[in-house]
Amino acid sequence: MAVFKHLVVVKFKEGVAVQDVLKGMEKLVSEVDAVKSFEWGQDIESHEMLRQGFTHAFLMTFDKKEDYTAFTSHPSHIEFSATFVAAIDKIVVLDFPSVVAKSPA
């Protein structure tokens, strides 16, 4: 069965201590068992025309959609979300069953 992905792409507000936000996010995912894996990155290569001002991507993986739904209503997530929303200038979120079209050999 397809795993479920929660993708968050953001531009942080100027002056935000991004490292602190990242620490909070790592704490969050460590506290919630439903989050199977978590990876993130800061763009270093895209053209500004394509990046559209966004700088960071966060990608969480869940075994199934129901685990993601449970995560969104977890008290730790609700608490963190308030902090996170205050730190961001722009956001795009996509939640989707992942289709693996090419796997590592």
Add this chain to the structure above:
Amino acid sequence: MAVFKHLVVVKFKEGVAVQDVLKGMEKLVSEVDAVKSFEWGQDIESHEMLRQGFTHAFLMTFDKKEDYTAFTSHPSHIEFSATFVAAIDKIVVLDFPSVVAKSPA
């Protein structure tokens, strides 16, 4: 060493045959060895306020940044990009070394 990720988030133009675009993308990644893995998804869950009109996410993984650079200049990529750009209404692209903060158990 961190793998390198190429993330593309788009909204397709109305009337575009998304299945055809997906087939083209799957053909592309199958042709280029530098693409280690490829997964994608169509949002089914995010709130419109957070989705911002975007509908699809595409995520390619490379062993290293140099492999991604080679991919961008590959003739198959250049050819596909022209088709892809014609099909999209909005796009955000982020290219980043992936930081794995939580791994599957």
